[in-house]
Structures are given as structure tokens and as C-alpha cells.
Amino acid sequence: AQSVTQLDSHVSVSEGTPVLLRCNYSSSYSPSLFWYVQHPNKGLQLLLKYTSAATLVKGINGFEAEFKKSETSFHLTKPSAHMSDAAEYFCVVSLSGNTPLVFGKGTRLSVIA
Amino acid sequence: EPEVTQTPSHQVTQMGQEVILRCVPISNHLYFYWYRQILGQKVEFLVSFYNNEISEKSEIFDDQFSVERPDGSNFTLKIRSTKLEDSAMYFCATTMDREEETQYFGPGTRLLVL
Structure with missing residues (x-):
């Protein structure tokens, strides 16, 4: 069975500083992985996806994610x-x-001015 | 850019009443999904639909739920007799074909059962 754990329910950063949102997964097979973003009153928008090509994936709005199999x-x-x-x-x-x-x-x- | 749309954005209903949530998929998409998110909990899969029939459904999707695409455009989720625990955000999602893994989501319908 597959599962996903997001380690932080809330992250707060200052504007202009780096963002790190953590995710660990569990899957018996080689999974595809995604990050979606939801702004208030909006749908779930795809930020980026990993589908077994390059392990460093670039998405929209300057976001990127790295697939690390050894660390899941x-x-x-x-x-x-x-x-x-x-x-x-x-x-x-x-x-x-x-x-x-x-x-x-x-x-x-949350992003603080 | 094409979008998935959902109506209504919010719905308040009395326990035991029937509700119908509507979704208009992206025009050339063939696979449709419903998910829900109870406040404070994960987004959960309800059902997938292809070629006018259910492809897969979760344990949540019991006899109180049904889906259909009556007119070839709207994709609907019906809850026959709502319970308090059906209060949630309901998301529709669509994909183009069997091989496409990216699901495109609508903005959701917030359902409140009183």
C-alpha cells in the first residue's frame, strides 16, 4: 500500500528566505510523485511531478523537488x-x-513580510 | 488554459437530504474522479469513472453515493441521504487518458450537513 507523510502541518518563513516542505512516501513499486498547491478558494494546482526521469524536478513559480529513493x-x-x-x-x-x-x-x- | 469547474462552490443542507455536486471536466478528458477532504484530514479518493461506468471506488463510496455523466458534459456526484459526517470539501479531477498520471482538479464544493 502507498502512503505519504508530510512532516510539518505548518511552515512559516520570511519573504526572501528559502522554503523547505518535507515529504516522505511509502510504496511497494516505483511511484510517481507530485506536489500540488491550493490557494484559498482555488482548486488544486499541479506544481511539479516526478515520473522516473530526472531525480531533480523543476516546477512552476521557482519550486523544485528532489526524489531520493534511499531516503524515500x-x-x-x-x-x-x-x-x-x-x-x-x-x-x-x-x-x-x-x-x-x-x-x-x-x-x-505562511510567508511573513 | 482549460480548467475543471465545479458547482456549487458551497452548499448547506439538512441531514437526510439529497445533494448533487456538479463538475465540468476539461473537454477532451476521459477519466473522472471524485475526492473529498474532511476538515483537518487528508484528501481521500472516492471514485473513478470512465466510459460511463465506475472504474474503481473506495470503501467510503457506499450505496449512498452515485456518479453519472448524464449529458456528456457534467459529471455529477449524488449523495442520496446526507449524514453529518458527509460534511467536507469535494474535489472533482480529470485526466486525458489511461496513461496520464497528472490529474487536474476543480476548485471544490464545500458541503455542510446540519
Whole structure:
């Protein structure tokens, strides 16, 4: 069975400082991994995805994530936080196409001016 | 950019009432999903739908739930007799084809059962 653990329910950073949102996964097979972001009153927007190609994945808005199989991690990073990054972030795992996504509980990112 | 849309954005209903949540998928997408998120909990899979039938469903998706695509555009989730514990955010998601892993989500419907 697959599962995802997001280690922090809330992360607060100052504007212009780095962002690190942590995610660990458990899967019996080689999974696909995603980060989705949800801004208030908006849908879940795909930030980036890993599907067994390059282990360092670049996404939108300057975010990137690194797949580390040995650590079963897929942490999301950004060098410099912007106020508009404040949102809820979900780490998600998928076994293959057309299978249900398995979500982490989410991490709320606050950015302080 | 094409988007998945959902209506209503919010719904308040009395326990025991029927509700229908609507989703308009991206036009060339063929696979449809419903997920829900109870406040403070994880987003959970409910059901997937392809070619006018259910592909897969979770334990949550019991006889009180049904899905259909009645007019070839709207994809609906019906809860026959709502319970207090059905209060949640309900998300619709769609993908283009069987091989596509990226699911595109709508903004959700917040359902409150009183």
C-alpha cells in the first residue's frame, strides 16, 4: 500500500528566505510523485511531478523537488519565498496512470513580510 | 488554459437530504474522479469513472453515493441521504487518458450537513 507523510502541518518563513516542505512516501513499486498547491478558494494546482526521469524536478513559480529513493523522500524547495507562495501544499503519490492519488495531509505555508 | 469547474462552490443542507455536486471536466478528458477532504484530514479518493461506468471506488463510496455523466458534459456526484459526517470539501479531477498520471482538479464544493 502507498502512503505519504508530510512532516510539518505548518511552515512559516520570511519573504526572501528559502522554503523547505518535507515529504516522505511509502510504496511497494516505483511511484510517481507530485506536489500540488491550493490557494484559498482555488482548486488544486499541479506544481511539479516526478515520473522516473530526472531525480531533480523543476516546477512552476521557482519550486523544485528532489526524489531520493534511499531516503524515500520528495522534499519541495524554493530558494526565495514570495508572499504569493502562501498556500496549502500537498505531496501526492500515484502508482500508475488512472489510479487513485494518495495525498499527504498538507502543509500550510505562511510567508511573513 | 482549460480548467475543471465545479458547482456549487458551497452548499448547506439538512441531514437526510439529497445533494448533487456538479463538475465540468476539461473537454477532451476521459477519466473522472471524485475526492473529498474532511476538515483537518487528508484528501481521500472516492471514485473513478470512465466510459460511463465506475472504474474503481473506495470503501467510503457506499450505496449512498452515485456518479453519472448524464449529458456528456457534467459529471455529477449524488449523495442520496446526507449524514453529518458527509460534511467536507469535494474535489472533482480529470485526466486525458489511461496513461496520464497528472490529474487536474476543480476548485471544490464545500458541503455542510446540519
